[in-house]
Structure formats: C-alpha cells, structure tokens
Amino acid sequence: MRTETGIPSSCSALAARFAAVRALSEALAAPLSDADATIQSMDDASPAKWHLAHTSWFFETFVLRDHLPGYRLHDDRWPYLFNSYYEAEGQRHARTRRGMLSRPSLAEVLAYRAHVTEALIDALPVLPGAALALVELGCNHEQQHQELLLTDILHHFSANPLEPALWPAAPKVPVAMPGPIGWIEGATGSIEIGHGDAGFAFDCEGPRHAVLLHPHALADRTVTNGEWAAFIADGGYRDPRLWLADGWAWVQANRIEAPLYWEQQGGVWTRFGLDGRRAIDPAAPVTHVSFYEADAYASWAGARLPTEFEWESAAAGHDPLAGNQLDRAGPVEPRPSSGGPAFFGDVWEWTGSAYRPYPGFRTAEGAVGEYNGKFMSGQFVLRGGSCATPRGHARATYRNFFYPHQRWQFTGVRLAKDL
Numbered sequence: 001m002r003t004e005t006g007i008p009s010s011c012s013a014l015a016a017r018f019a020a021v022r023a024l025s026e027a028l029a030a031p032l033s034d035a036d037a038t039i040q041s042m043d044d045a046s047p048a049k050w051h052l053a054h055t056s057w058f059f060e061t062f063v064l065r066d067h068l069p070g071y072r073l074h075d076d077r078w079p080y081l082f083n084s085y086y087e088a089e090g091q092r093h094a095r096t097r098r099g100m101l102s103r104p105s106l107a108e109v110l111a112y113r114a115h116v117t118e119a120l121i122d123a124l125p126v127l128p129g130a131a132l133a134l135v136e137l138g139c140n141h142e143q144q145h146q147e148l149l150l151t152d153i154l155h156h157f158s159a160n161p162l163e164p165a166l167w168p169a170a171p172k173v174p175v176a177m178p179g180p181i182g183w184i185e186g187a188t189g190s191i192e193i194g195h196g197d198a199g200f201a202f203d204c205e206g207p208r209h210a211v212l213l214h215p216h217a218l219a220d221r222t223v224t225n226g227e228w229a230a231f232i233a234d235g236g237y238r239d240p241r242l243w244l245a246d247g248w249a250w251v252q253a254n255r256i257e258a259p260l261y262w263e264q265q266g267g268v269w270t271r272f273g274l275d276g277r278r279a280i281d282p283a284a285p286v287t288h289v290s291f292y293e294a295d296a297y298a299s300w301a302g303a304r305l306p307t308e309f310e311w312e313s314a315a316a317g318h319d320p321l322a323g324n325q326l327d328r329a330g331p332v333e334p335r336p337s338s339g340g341p342a343f344f345g346d347v348w349e350w351t352g353s354a355y356r357p358y359p360g361f362r363t364a365e366g367a368v369g370e371y372n373g374k375f376m377s378g379q380f381v382l383r384g385g386s387c388a389t390p391r392g393h394a395r396a397t398y399r400n401f402f403y404p405h406q407r408w409q410f411t412g413v414r415l416a417k418d419l
Contacts, residue, residue: 027329040099045152057082067131165276183217215419226282247292260288283336291404294350306416308353315343325391347412348382355401386410
C-alpha cells in the first residue's frame with residue numbers, strides 16, 4: 001500500500017529521506033535544456049546529466065544489484081558510462097570526456113532515475129541492514145553531487161559569452177558592511193576530534209582521537225568581498241612575498257588577478273553567479289578562491305588559516321542546521337552576515353590542514369571502500385558547508401577536501417592567529 005506521497009506506508013523515515021533527496025536533484029536540474037545538461041566546461045566539472053545518472057548508478061549498483069535478488073539493470077551498457085572512479089567496478093568512460101555523451105538524452109536519464117527511485121522505494125521493506133546503511137550513504141553521496149551539480153552548472157554557464165542565469169533574481173538591496181573582524185579565543189590543550197556519535201558520518205571523519213591545540217583565536221566571520229577588493233587594490237596578487245612557491249607559480253602561469261568569476265566593468269568589480277553577472281556585494285563573503293589565494297590573503301592580513309582541528313573545536317558548539325544553506329531550487333549565493341558568529345553555510349572555509357587519515361583509519365570493505373581513503377594525498381581540508389550544501393548534510397566533523405588550486409566550488413576564508 002502506498003501513501004499519498006507514493007512511499008509505501010510500511011517503510012521507515014529512510015524512504016521519505018531518499019525520496020526527498022532524489023526530488024531535490026531533479027528540481028535543481030529542472031531549468032536545464034538537454035544541451036545545458038550535456039556540456040562539460042573543464043575536466044574538474046561534470047555535465048548535469050552525468051551527475052543525475054551517476055547518483056542513480058550508485059543506488060542501482062551497490063543496493064539494488066547487490067542486495068535485491070532478481071533485480072535487472074535498467075540498461076547493462078550504462079555502468080560503463082556512469083561509474084565515476086570505482087576500480088572494483090571495472091572499466092569506465094574517461095572523466096575528461098563526459099561531455100561527449102550526447103546520448104542517452106536528458107529525458108532518458110530522468111526515466112532512469114524514476115526507475116531506480118521506484119525500485120529502491122519498493123525494495124526498502126525487504127532490504128537487509130547492510131543495504132539500508134548503503135541507502136543512507138547513497139543519500140549523503142547524492143547530496144554531495146547536488147552541490148557539485150550547482151557549481152558545475154555555474155562553471156559551464158560562465159564559459160558561455162551570454163552568461164545565462166540559471167535562476168534570475170531580483171536586484172539586491174545593499175546592506176551595511178560588517179564591522180572589523182572580532183576574534184574568538186579557542187580551546188587549548190588536549191581535546192577530542194572526529195565523529196564519535198551514533199549518527200551518520202563519512203569514514204574519513206573518524207576515528208575520534210585526541211589532538212593538542214596551542215593558544216589561538218579564530219575570526220568571528222569569514223572574509224568579505226570588500227576586504228578582498230582591498231587586498232587586490234594593495235597589490236596582493238602581484239607580491240610574491242605573500243605567496244607559497246607553488247601558489248606564486250600558479251598565479252603567474254594562469255595570470256590570476258582576482259577570485260574566479262570576478263571581472264572589472266567600468267571600474268567596478270562584478271561577479272558571475274547562478275543569477276547572472278552582477279556587481280559584487282562588498283558585505284557578502286568572498287568565494288571561489290583557491291587555497292593558494294586564501295593562504296596569501298591570510299599572510300597579507302597578518303594572520304593564518306585555521307587548522308581543521310581548531311575549526312572543529314570552535315564549531316562544535318554551533319548549530320549545523322543554521323546559516324545560509326541549500327533548502328530548495330532557487331537562487332544560490334553567499335549572503336552578508338546577519339550577525340553573530342556563524343560556522344555553517346555561505347562558503348566552505350579553507351583550513352591549513354592536509355587531507356590525511358586520522359589515527360586508526362580503515363577503509364570499508366568492498367568497492368565503497370574507495371569512497372574517500374584513496375584521495376588522501378595532495379589535498380587540503382575545508383570545513384563548514386556552503387550556500388549550495390543541502391541543509392542537514394554538514395556537521396562539525398565533516399571534512400571536505402580539494403586540491404590547492406581548485407576554486408570553482410563555493411570556497412572562502414576564515415582567518416586564525418596564534419595567541
């Protein structure tokens with residue numbers, strides 16, 4: 001028997017969560033044409049159509065195929081197309097050529113999603129506990145792809161000289177610039193870090209362990225566009241003394257002069273967003289900056305980036321459901337602070353910590369063990385979630401990670417200093 005929502009009444013809250021996650025992905029992609037959903041503007045980004053199909057492949061492969069006797073694949077050719085990086089699942093289409101997949105069409109991908117969604121909801125009452133845990137993992141995995149979907153669409157559209165808006169928005173009402181940064185003194189001594197609760201967490205968030213914190217303070221807000229414009233005006237992108245060697249080489253090789261999507265028009269800094277090109281809001285958090293830029297700005301400001309442990313310790317007392325995060329399809333952008341320290345939403349915050357395993361970390365058995373562990377090299381940790389992170393997805397222990405040159409995500413900066 002089905003309820004009015006189409007979810008079997010015998011299913012748990014997991015069915016409702018799964019259905020809601022699936023629906024949000026489709027709502028985010030609803031404004032796209034087939035052509036919009038097919039293009040790939042750079043190797044780091046994937047077509048929207050691929051994101052929609054890959055998240056379905058995840059559920060179909062690791063839940064339905066592996067745990068539902070008699071299940072038949074929707075199309076046995078598609079695992080080759082929509083496997084991302086799981087070596088245990090065999091050969092796959094090259095990541096750099098995902099934009100060549102003009103077929104299947106967007107309509108066919110949406111039909112695939114409908115097939116997988118219905119099959120999984122129908123199967124939930126009979127799935128074993130191990131499969132239900134994979135459904136929970138898959139919901140969190142799809143939420144990660146919702147953010148990637150938005151940031152990749154933004155990059156795709158930025159490559160179009162027309163600079164189309166995904167969601168047109170009303171003109172912004174200027175707000176007052178925030179006051180000078182305040183400082184929050186952090187904990188010192190030995191503290192516990194990492195996930196230790198009963199709720200969901202990715203494997204890289206644990207095991208919980210002790211770390212030693214030295215006297216320090218964190219800024220009570222992130223760096224704003226206005227403050228970043230001052231960094232640019234003061235020659236921040238032209239002063240090698242501020243930059244790490246790799247960062248300076250990156251600036252020179254790529255002629256970096258401002259955050260991604262910033263342009264000067266008539267002497268005014270503008271930015272391109274999901275609502276089109278507009279003048280920057282000086283009071284809003286700066287975003288689309290790399291680790292290299294974040295580190296250089298911190299040097300210019302006479303500060304440093306926080307470690308991920310300092311950040312987690314400070315954020316542990318704050319509500320991860322608060323802040324500007326993704327709730328529904330519609331305009332997405334960082335917003336000026338509404339007052340009071342906030343650690344979640346608006347922009348992911350670069351830390352100075354390398355993405356490496358915690359003491360005692362072990363990868364999971366099977367293909368899903370490839371989810372996080374094999375990427376623990378050459379990347380830096382970001383914390384806090386962004387305006388494109390689905391609300392309820394982030395928590396104080398959450399570890400996002402990117403390479404130091406990457407900046408197409410909603411990445412920003414919170415300063416720290418030694419005391």
